[in-house]
Amino acid sequence: MNNNTENNKRIAKNTLLLYCRMLFLMAVSLYTSRVVLNALGVEDFGIYNVVGGVVAMFSVLSGSLSAAISRFITYELGKGNLKNLNKIFSSTVSIQFGLAGFVILLAETIGLWFLNVKMNIPEMRMEAANWVFQFSIFTFAINLISIPYNACIIAHEKMSAFAYISILEAIGKLTIAYLIIISPIDKLTFYSILMCLVSLIVRFTYGSYCKRHFSECSYHFVWDKQLLKHIFSFAGWNFIGATSAVLRDQGGNIIINLFCGPAINAARGIAFQVNNAINQFVVNFMTALNPQITKSYAIGNKEYMMTLIFQGARLSFYMLLILSLPILLNTHYILELWLKTVPEHTSIFVQLVLIFTLSESISQPLITAMQATGRIRNYQIIVGGLQLMNLPISYMLLRWGEAPETVIIVAICISQCCLMARLILLRKMIGLSIKKYIKEVYINTILVTVLSAIIPFILITNLKESHFNFFLSCVVTFICIIIIIYHVGCNKNERKLIKNKIKFILKKYTR
Numbered sequence: 001m002n003n004n005t006e007n008n009k010r011i012a013k014n015t016l017l018l019y020c021r022m023l024f025l026m027a028v029s030l031y032t033s034r035v036v037l038n039a040l041g042v043e044d045f046g047i048y049n050v051v052g053g054v055v056a057m058f059s060v061l062s063g064s065l066s067a068a069i070s071r072f073i074t075y076e077l078g079k080g081n082l083k084n085l086n087k088i089f090s091s092t093v094s095i096q097f098g099l100a101g102f103v104i105l106l107a108e109t110i111g112l113w114f115l116n117v118k119m120n121i122p123e124m125r126m127e128a129a130n131w132v133f134q135f136s137i138f139t140f141a142i143n144l145i146s147i148p149y150n151a152c153i154i155a156h157e158k159m160s161a162f163a164y165i166s167i168l169e170a171i172g173k174l175t176i177a178y179l180i181i182i183s184p185i186d187k188l189t190f191y192s193i194l195m196c197l198v199s200l201i202v203r204f205t206y207g208s209y210c211k212r213h214f215s216e217c218s219y220h221f222v223w224d225k226q227l228l229k230h231i232f233s234f235a236g237w238n239f240i241g242a243t244s245a246v247l248r249d250q251g252g253n254i255i256i257n258l259f260c261g262p263a264i265n266a267a268r269g270i271a272f273q274v275n276n277a278i279n280q281f282v283v284n285f286m287t288a289l290n291p292q293i294t295k296s297y298a299i300g301n302k303e304y305m306m307t308l309i310f311q312g313a314r315l316s317f318y319m320l321l322i323l324s325l326p327i328l329l330n331t332h333y334i335l336e337l338w339l340k341t342v343p344e345h346t347s348i349f350v351q352l353v354l355i356f357t358l359s360e361s362i363s364q365p366l367i368t369a370m371q372a373t374g375r376i377r378n379y380q381i382i383v384g385g386l387q388l389m390n391l392p393i394s395y396m397l398l399r400w401g402e403a404p405e406t407v408i409i410v411a412i413c414i415s416q417c418c419l420m421a422r423l424i425l426l427r428k429m430i431g432l433s434i435k436k437y438i439k440e441v442y443i444n445t446i447l448v449t450v451l452s453a454i455i456p457f458i459l460i461t462n463l464k465e466s467h468f469n470f471f472l473s474c475v476v477t478f479i480c481i482i483i484i485i486y487h488v489g490c491n492k493n494e495r496k497l498i499k500n501k502i503k504f505i506l507k508k509y510t511r
Contacts, residue, residue: 006203035180045269047125078292103140119258120257135192135193136192161213217428266343274353293305293365293369305430310441312365321448322481328351332347334345334470335350349405358417358449368428370429373476379425386414390413393414455480
């Protein structure tokens with residue numbers, strides 16, 4: 001019990017550190033997005049997003065291995081086998097170097113052909129698009145090699161490293177926002193060069209930190225056939241899930257380009273930047289929570305693992321709802337306030353992408369639990385197979401003349417099907433109670449959302465758009481969500497815990 005309490009405190013501390021990091025990066029990201037959009041223009045901004053998406057398609061090869069690396073390092077650290085941990089780390093670094101070379105080879109052949117022959121890009125911007133492609137490949141390779149180092153930081157739960165290094169990353173992006181305005185060469189090309197340079201600096205900083213603080217992060221060549229077999233076996237089945245996610249996101253971006261052009265890619269790109277900024281709340285929380293779920297499974301503490309899954313799912317959704325609901329209700333006004341030029345379809349893209357992320361948020365602890373078991377074959381075949389349907393269904397609907405935002409609507413529907421499939425599979429894998437999950441998580445989150453939105457929706461529909469009314473609606477929305485979460489979203493024990501925590505804080509600061 002005491003150990004679980006300490007783990008909960010560590011999760012809370014790490015989440016707080018990651019939130020500080022996220023708030024800083026979010027402010028920088030929203031500011032630089034506006035500057036970059038205005039400096040590049042809608043068309044070039046769309047080109048950068050879709051060309052980067054072509055390169056990101058190659059993460060179908062890396063995504064499965066990344067998940068395997070994180071799982072094996074965290075699992076071994078949970079068991080306390082440091083000697084084997086160093087062997088795993090060295091093996092995964094070698095794998096990533098080999099994979100980076102293979103991705104570069106594919107990108108420079110198949111990827112280059114697709115960019116120049118199939119993509120819907122104005123002829124006069126093809127040279128700049130090719131430069132973007134080259135620097136995007138290099139950036140992608142750099143990030144691949146960083147994965148084992150970042151996995152060690154997360155496994156050790158040293159989230160302060162992310163917080164501090166993020167300051168360097170944010171300074172780099174702010175510098176880019178300034179330099180792109182006074183660019184001595186083509187702005188789109190210059191932007192891709194600078195983004196690559198920032199990734200390179202951040203990569204070496206993470207590597208230096210890991211070598212200084214973690215003994216297992218001393219690389220030496222290792223060839224352990226048994227270990228490599230386990231890693232690639234896990235990664236092989238995980239390949240289905242990784243591929244389906246990449247095809248859903250980046251594949252959807254590419255088919256939007258094929259049917260609708262780069263201007264719509266710009267609208268989608270802005271929507272995903274808003275979503276990424278908001279979703280960092282959940283990502284940060286899950287980054288702090290995931291190691292504890294994996295370690296709990298590794299030592300056989302399934303009761304604590306189940307508690308983390310249920311609470312983690314609800315808390316992920318609530319944190320996302322607090323930020324998402326005001327944006328969903330004020331999308332048009334926020335975009336007009338934030339951007340000087342708002343591309344067509346941006347508002348509906350933003351709303352649909354946020355709804356999709358809310359739908360996915362309650363599945364994140366389930367995915368971590370599945371990864372922790374290491375038994376993922378059936379899971380990936382069924383859930384990954386469902387996700388793979390995103391691309392062909394979206395392609396056919398766009399071919400039949402449906403609106404570009406249909407791609408996100410399809411993703412939302414399939415997301416719900418995948419959630420049900422996860423519950424059925426995890427009932428067999430770890431004994432998860434479907435009835436309890438539906439009652440305590442699924443129905444709970446829907447009820448909280450509906451009740452929280454009623455008063456803010458009535459208020460907004462009866463007010464004209466203005467700075468004061470926007471501020472008023474955000475305050476009212478926030479208050480409604482907090483009240484509903486406390487009275488409807490939390491159970492009796494959680495409400496008691498919150499009361500005691502508030503009393504403790506009040507006593508501490510009113511003495």
